[in-house]
Amino acid sequence: xxxxxxxxxxxxxxxxxxxxxxxxxxxxxxxxxxxxxxxxxxxxxxxxxxxxxxxxxxxxxxxxxxxxxxxxxxxxxxxxxxxxxxxxxxxxxxxxxxxxxxxxxxxxxxxxxxxxxxxxxxxxxxxxxxxxxxxxxxxxxxxxxxxxxxxxxxxxxxxxxxxxxxxxxxxxxxxxxxxxxxxxxxxxxxxxxxxxxxxxxxxxxxxxxxxxxxxxxxxxxxxxxxxxxxxxxxxxxxxxxxxxxxxxxxxxxxxxxxxxxxxxxxxxxxxx
Ligand SMILES: [Zn+2]
Numbered sequence: 001x002x003x004x005x006x007x008x009x010x011x012x013x014x015x016x017x018x019x020x021x022x023x024x025x026x027x028x029x030x031x032x033x034x035x036x037x038x039x040x041x042x043x044x045x046x047x048x049x050x051x052x053x054x055x056x057x058x059x060x061x062x063x064x065x066x067x068x069x070x071x072x073x074x075x076x077x078x079x080x081x082x083x084x085x086x087x088x089x090x091x092x093x094x095x096x097x098x099x100x101x102x103x104x105x106x107x108x109x110x111x112x113x114x115x116x117x118x119x120x121x122x123x124x125x126x127x128x129x130x131x132x133x134x135x136x137x138x139x140x141x142x143x144x145x146x147x148x149x150x151x152x153x154x155x156x157x158x159x160x161x162x163x164x165x166x167x168x169x170x171x172x173x174x175x176x177x178x179x180x181x182x183x184x185x186x187x188x189x190x191x192x193x194x195x196x197x198x199x200x201x202x203x204x205x206x207x208x209x210x211x212x213x214x215x216x217x218x219x220x221x222x223x224x225x226x227x228x229x230x231x232x233x234x235x236x237x238x239x240x241x242x243x244x245x246x247x248x249x250x251x252x253x254x255x256x257x258x259x260x261x262x263x264x265x266x267x268x269x270x271x272x
Pocket of ligand 1 (some may be wrong): 007008010060104115117168
Protein backbone atom coordinates (compact mmCIF):
# COMPACT_ATOMS: atom_id res chain seq x y z
CA UNK A 1 0.00 0.00 0.00
CA UNK A 2 1.40 3.38 -1.09
CA UNK A 3 0.74 6.50 0.99
CA UNK A 4 1.41 10.12 0.04
CA UNK A 5 2.16 12.80 2.68
CA UNK A 6 2.29 16.56 1.98
CA UNK A 7 3.91 18.73 4.67
CA UNK A 8 3.44 22.48 5.23
CA UNK A 9 4.88 24.56 8.08
CA UNK A 10 2.15 26.91 9.39
CA UNK A 11 0.11 24.16 11.05
CA UNK A 12 3.02 22.54 12.89
CA UNK A 13 2.84 22.58 16.72
CA UNK A 14 4.87 25.53 18.05
CA UNK A 15 4.71 27.56 14.81
CA UNK A 16 2.82 30.88 15.10
CA UNK A 17 4.35 33.71 13.17
CA UNK A 18 5.59 34.50 9.65
CA UNK A 19 9.29 34.61 10.62
CA UNK A 20 9.14 30.92 11.48
CA UNK A 21 8.40 30.18 7.82
CA UNK A 22 11.04 32.49 6.35
CA UNK A 23 14.59 31.55 5.51
CA UNK A 24 17.54 33.40 6.93
CA UNK A 25 16.68 33.63 10.62
CA UNK A 26 17.15 31.40 13.68
CA UNK A 27 13.37 30.99 14.24
CA UNK A 28 13.08 29.34 10.81
CA UNK A 29 15.90 26.92 11.61
CA UNK A 30 13.92 25.77 14.66
CA UNK A 31 10.59 25.58 12.77
CA UNK A 32 12.00 23.47 9.90
CA UNK A 33 13.24 20.94 12.47
CA UNK A 34 9.76 20.78 14.03
CA UNK A 35 8.35 20.32 10.51
CA UNK A 36 10.76 17.48 9.73
CA UNK A 37 9.91 15.73 13.00
CA UNK A 38 6.14 15.97 12.43
CA UNK A 39 6.70 14.52 8.94
CA UNK A 40 8.64 11.65 10.55
CA UNK A 41 5.77 11.04 13.00
CA UNK A 42 3.37 10.76 10.04
CA UNK A 43 5.76 8.41 8.21
CA UNK A 44 6.03 6.16 11.30
CA UNK A 45 2.23 6.16 11.55
CA UNK A 46 1.81 5.30 7.88
CA UNK A 47 4.15 2.29 8.09
CA UNK A 48 2.57 1.18 11.39
CA UNK A 49 -0.83 1.34 9.66
CA UNK A 50 0.30 -0.97 6.86
CA UNK A 51 1.98 1.22 4.22
CA UNK A 52 4.69 -0.44 2.13
CA UNK A 53 5.83 2.79 0.42
CA UNK A 54 5.62 6.43 1.56
CA UNK A 55 6.29 9.54 -0.54
CA UNK A 56 6.66 12.84 1.35
CA UNK A 57 6.37 16.23 -0.39
CA UNK A 58 8.05 19.25 1.21
CA UNK A 59 5.36 21.84 0.43
CA UNK A 60 6.03 25.14 2.21
CA UNK A 61 7.32 28.30 0.48
CA UNK A 62 10.56 27.37 -1.29
CA UNK A 63 9.58 23.68 -0.88
CA UNK A 64 13.08 22.93 0.41
CA UNK A 65 12.57 23.20 4.16
CA UNK A 66 12.81 19.73 5.64
CA UNK A 67 16.20 18.54 6.76
CA UNK A 68 16.79 15.67 4.33
CA UNK A 69 19.36 14.00 6.53
CA UNK A 70 16.91 13.77 9.43
CA UNK A 71 14.06 12.28 7.37
CA UNK A 72 12.93 8.72 8.16
CA UNK A 73 15.07 6.59 5.85
CA UNK A 74 12.07 4.58 4.58
CA UNK A 75 10.40 7.57 2.85
CA UNK A 76 10.99 9.15 -0.58
CA UNK A 77 11.30 12.98 -0.52
CA UNK A 78 9.81 15.33 -3.14
CA UNK A 79 11.32 18.82 -2.79
CA UNK A 80 12.11 22.01 -4.72
CA UNK A 81 10.04 24.32 -6.92
CA UNK A 82 8.50 25.18 -9.29
CA UNK A 83 7.20 21.68 -9.84
CA UNK A 84 4.11 20.17 -11.50
CA UNK A 85 1.14 19.92 -9.10
CA UNK A 86 2.90 22.05 -6.48
CA UNK A 87 2.06 20.80 -2.94
CA UNK A 88 0.65 17.48 -4.20
CA UNK A 89 3.44 16.57 -6.67
CA UNK A 90 4.46 12.95 -6.29
CA UNK A 91 0.89 11.72 -5.83
CA UNK A 92 -0.17 9.02 -8.30
CA UNK A 93 -3.51 7.31 -8.84
CA UNK A 94 -2.14 4.06 -7.36
CA UNK A 95 -1.67 5.71 -3.95
CA UNK A 96 -4.17 4.48 -1.35
CA UNK A 97 -4.48 7.78 0.48
CA UNK A 98 -3.23 11.29 1.20
CA UNK A 99 -2.13 12.74 4.54
CA UNK A 100 -1.73 16.52 5.03
CA UNK A 101 0.60 17.59 7.88
CA UNK A 102 1.11 21.15 9.17
CA UNK A 103 -1.71 22.59 7.04
CA UNK A 104 -3.67 25.78 7.93
CA UNK A 105 -6.94 27.64 7.29
CA UNK A 106 -7.81 29.32 3.97
CA UNK A 107 -7.07 32.91 2.88
CA UNK A 108 -9.75 35.23 4.25
CA UNK A 109 -10.63 32.91 7.15
CA UNK A 110 -9.47 33.09 10.77
CA UNK A 111 -6.67 30.75 11.85
CA UNK A 112 -2.94 30.71 12.52
CA UNK A 113 -1.13 32.10 9.46
CA UNK A 114 -4.24 31.52 7.31
CA UNK A 115 -3.61 31.82 3.57
CA UNK A 116 -4.10 29.93 0.31
CA UNK A 117 -0.94 29.06 -1.68
CA UNK A 118 0.57 32.57 -1.31
CA UNK A 119 -0.16 35.08 1.47
CA UNK A 120 1.63 37.68 -0.65
CA UNK A 121 -0.57 37.19 -3.73
CA UNK A 122 -4.07 36.08 -2.72
CA UNK A 123 -6.60 37.71 -0.35
CA UNK A 124 -9.23 35.08 -1.14
CA UNK A 125 -9.85 32.25 -3.62
CA UNK A 126 -13.30 30.80 -4.32
CA UNK A 127 -13.93 27.67 -6.36
CA UNK A 128 -17.53 27.05 -7.46
CA UNK A 129 -18.53 29.65 -4.85
CA UNK A 130 -16.73 27.91 -1.96
CA UNK A 131 -13.93 29.58 0.03
CA UNK A 132 -10.88 27.61 -0.99
CA UNK A 133 -7.93 26.59 1.10
CA UNK A 134 -5.00 24.40 0.19
CA UNK A 135 -6.86 21.16 1.12
CA UNK A 136 -9.70 22.16 -1.27
CA UNK A 137 -7.23 22.37 -4.16
CA UNK A 138 -4.72 19.64 -3.39
CA UNK A 139 -6.83 16.99 -1.68
CA UNK A 140 -9.43 17.97 -4.30
CA UNK A 141 -6.98 16.91 -7.03
CA UNK A 142 -6.33 13.65 -5.16
CA UNK A 143 -10.08 12.96 -4.96
CA UNK A 144 -10.46 13.75 -8.65
CA UNK A 145 -7.94 11.00 -9.52
CA UNK A 146 -9.57 8.60 -7.06
CA UNK A 147 -7.34 8.96 -3.97
CA UNK A 148 -9.03 9.82 -0.63
CA UNK A 149 -7.81 12.32 1.96
CA UNK A 150 -7.23 10.14 5.02
CA UNK A 151 -6.09 12.68 7.64
CA UNK A 152 -5.00 16.31 8.07
CA UNK A 153 -3.16 18.03 10.94
CA UNK A 154 -3.10 21.71 11.91
CA UNK A 155 -5.03 24.15 14.12
CA UNK A 156 -8.72 24.01 15.07
CA UNK A 157 -9.65 26.28 12.15
CA UNK A 158 -8.02 23.93 9.62
CA UNK A 159 -9.88 21.06 11.27
CA UNK A 160 -13.21 22.94 10.92
CA UNK A 161 -12.48 23.42 7.20
CA UNK A 162 -11.64 19.71 6.79
CA UNK A 163 -14.86 18.69 8.58
CA UNK A 164 -16.89 20.83 6.17
CA UNK A 165 -15.17 19.83 2.92
CA UNK A 166 -13.68 16.37 3.63
CA UNK A 167 -15.93 14.87 6.34
CA UNK A 168 -14.49 11.39 5.77
CA UNK A 169 -10.94 12.42 6.80
CA UNK A 170 -9.48 12.23 10.33
CA UNK A 171 -8.72 15.62 11.87
CA UNK A 172 -5.58 15.97 13.97
CA UNK A 173 -5.83 19.19 15.99
CA UNK A 174 -2.38 20.11 17.34
CA UNK A 175 -3.18 23.70 18.37
CA UNK A 176 -6.04 26.15 18.96
CA UNK A 177 -5.83 29.44 17.09
CA UNK A 178 -5.92 32.54 19.30
CA UNK A 179 -5.37 34.85 16.32
CA UNK A 180 -3.46 35.08 13.07
CA UNK A 181 -0.11 34.85 14.88
CA UNK A 182 -0.94 33.21 18.21
CA UNK A 183 -2.12 29.84 19.44
CA UNK A 184 -2.31 27.44 22.33
CA UNK A 185 -0.34 24.45 21.09
CA UNK A 186 0.46 20.92 22.14
CA UNK A 187 4.13 20.43 22.87
CA UNK A 188 6.00 19.20 19.77
CA UNK A 189 6.48 15.83 21.43
CA UNK A 190 2.77 15.42 22.25
CA UNK A 191 1.86 16.60 18.75
CA UNK A 192 4.10 13.93 17.17
CA UNK A 193 2.58 11.20 19.33
CA UNK A 194 -0.93 12.26 18.33
CA UNK A 195 -0.02 12.49 14.62
CA UNK A 196 1.64 9.06 14.63
CA UNK A 197 -1.38 7.41 16.31
CA UNK A 198 -4.00 9.15 14.12
CA UNK A 199 -2.14 8.52 10.86
CA UNK A 200 -1.69 4.84 11.76
CA UNK A 201 -5.43 4.52 12.38
CA UNK A 202 -6.30 6.41 9.18
CA UNK A 203 -3.97 4.25 7.04
CA UNK A 204 -5.27 1.05 8.66
CA UNK A 205 -8.75 1.99 7.41
CA UNK A 206 -7.64 3.32 4.00
CA UNK A 207 -9.41 0.62 1.98
CA UNK A 208 -12.82 1.74 3.24
CA UNK A 209 -12.13 5.51 3.13
CA UNK A 210 -14.72 7.72 1.49
CA UNK A 211 -13.55 9.95 -1.38
CA UNK A 212 -14.83 13.49 -0.67
CA UNK A 213 -14.69 15.93 -3.60
CA UNK A 214 -15.87 19.38 -2.39
CA UNK A 215 -15.67 21.08 -5.83
CA UNK A 216 -16.66 19.14 -8.94
CA UNK A 217 -15.13 20.17 -12.30
CA UNK A 218 -15.58 22.27 -14.33
CA UNK A 219 -14.17 24.69 -11.76
CA UNK A 220 -15.24 28.31 -11.70
CA UNK A 221 -12.38 30.13 -9.96
CA UNK A 222 -12.66 33.64 -8.53
CA UNK A 223 -9.57 35.26 -7.01
CA UNK A 224 -9.14 38.48 -5.04
CA UNK A 225 -5.50 39.53 -5.28
CA UNK A 226 -3.63 41.55 -2.67
CA UNK A 227 -2.54 44.31 -5.12
CA UNK A 228 -3.85 45.83 -8.34
CA UNK A 229 -0.50 45.24 -10.08
CA UNK A 230 -0.90 41.46 -9.55
CA UNK A 231 -4.22 41.62 -11.41
CA UNK A 232 -2.52 43.62 -14.18
CA UNK A 233 -0.02 40.78 -14.60
CA UNK A 234 -2.64 38.02 -14.31
CA UNK A 235 -4.78 39.67 -17.01
CA UNK A 236 -1.92 39.16 -19.52
CA UNK A 237 -2.88 35.48 -19.61
CA UNK A 238 -5.53 34.88 -22.29
CA UNK A 239 -7.85 32.72 -20.18
CA UNK A 240 -8.01 35.18 -17.27
CA UNK A 241 -11.00 37.52 -17.02
CA UNK A 242 -10.44 40.84 -15.21
CA UNK A 243 -13.38 41.66 -12.92
CA UNK A 244 -12.12 44.73 -11.04
CA UNK A 245 -8.90 46.36 -9.85
CA UNK A 246 -7.93 43.32 -7.81
CA UNK A 247 -10.39 40.60 -8.86
CA UNK A 248 -9.95 38.03 -11.62
CA UNK A 249 -11.64 34.81 -12.64
CA UNK A 250 -11.07 31.81 -14.90
CA UNK A 251 -12.46 28.35 -15.47
CA UNK A 252 -10.48 25.10 -15.25
CA UNK A 253 -11.46 21.67 -16.50
CA UNK A 254 -9.67 19.97 -13.60
CA UNK A 255 -7.99 20.62 -10.24
CA UNK A 256 -4.66 20.00 -11.97
CA UNK A 257 -5.31 22.88 -14.36
CA UNK A 258 -6.49 25.15 -11.51
CA UNK A 259 -3.38 24.33 -9.44
CA UNK A 260 -1.08 25.12 -12.39
CA UNK A 261 -2.63 28.55 -13.01
CA UNK A 262 -2.77 29.48 -9.30
CA UNK A 263 0.87 28.41 -8.77
CA UNK A 264 1.96 30.46 -11.81
CA UNK A 265 0.02 33.52 -10.56
CA UNK A 266 1.77 33.22 -7.18
CA UNK A 267 5.18 33.12 -8.92
CA UNK A 268 4.26 36.17 -11.03
CA UNK A 269 3.26 38.11 -7.89
CA UNK A 270 6.53 37.24 -6.17
CA UNK A 271 8.43 38.77 -9.12
CA UNK A 272 6.63 42.16 -8.89
ZN1 LIG B 1 0.39 26.64 3.13
